Amino acid sequence: MNVSSQPDGIIVPDWELPPNVHAAVTTRAFGNLAVHVGDDPAAVLLRRRVLQRSLALPTAVTWLQQQHTHRVLHWPFQSAIADAAYSDSPESVCAVLTADCLPILCCSDDGREIAAVHAGWRGLADGVLKSALASFKTPATQIRVWIGPSIGASVFEVGDDVRDAFVARHPSNVEYFLAHSSKWLADLASIAADECLRAGVKNITKSDECTVRNNTRWYSWRKEKAAARFASIIWRN
Structure with a gap:
């Protein structure tokens, strides 16, 4: 991923x-940002x-x-169970935490409009990305999407249940699964990009960074x- 560096383990x-x-996006050099698990809560809040x-x-x-749902919260919102955040307001921030998803x-x-989406395979198969894009008033052809670091296609080994869920969602998803022993290697980022294309989004940027290999x-x-997580954040002034 081509990035410009910021201090303290933050990249653009x-x-x-x-x-x-x-x-x-924060890196592990910045530190864990998941307050609810695995780390000193005071240290996470300070970060x-x-x-x-x-x-x-x-x-x-x-x-x-x-929690791997398809729910989208619209700004202004309070913390709640959801896996995407959307805003069409100035001075607003949307963010998600991930570590393979x-x-x-x-x-x-x-x-005028921004959103952040957390898409593990369950949420993606359940339509969280589609729901987030549907929140935009702007036509899909005028939306740009960035797909960040996640588990890569060469290491994301899944069973028939995962493949079946995506193929049932759209038959073309079959091309993103490669047979591997008795399982499959899944290209989650390409599945997400294809979902964007089907929604009408043309401007898609993929980081091509694998969280497992890197x-x-x-x-x-x-x-x-x-249980540590890094943050991906988008905001508007």
Whole structure:
């Protein structure tokens, strides 16, 4: 992934955005941002405050209670069970936490609408990305999408249940599964990109970063079986 560096383990995706919209991703060098598991809660809360200050965010992040649903919260919102956040308001922030699942950031070409999506295979198969894109008033042809670091196609081994869920959703998804012993290797990022194309989105940027193979930079649940998470954030002024 081509990135421009920021201090303290924060990077800016190589993704063209309108002047009033900004995006950033934390790395494991910044530290775990999942307050509910695995780390000292006080340390995580401090990192969250440092993140807000380092990025000069217009407001504090409202962190979602992610549970692999297809639910989308619309700004302004309070923390609740959801796996996507959408806003068409100035001075707003949308963010998700991941460690192998897809972090997906979305923005309208005019910079008026933004969204952040947490898409594990269950949420993606259940329509969380489709629901987030449907929240936009802007036509899909005027939405740009960034698909961030996630478990890569060469290591994401799944069973028939996962393949069947995606093929049932759309037959063309069969091409994103490669037979591997008695299982399948799944290309989750390409499935998400194809979902965007079917919705009418043309401007899609993929990071092509694998969290498992590059776990010196990213947290990976499959590699480490640890609960730490990195953040993908989009905000508008």
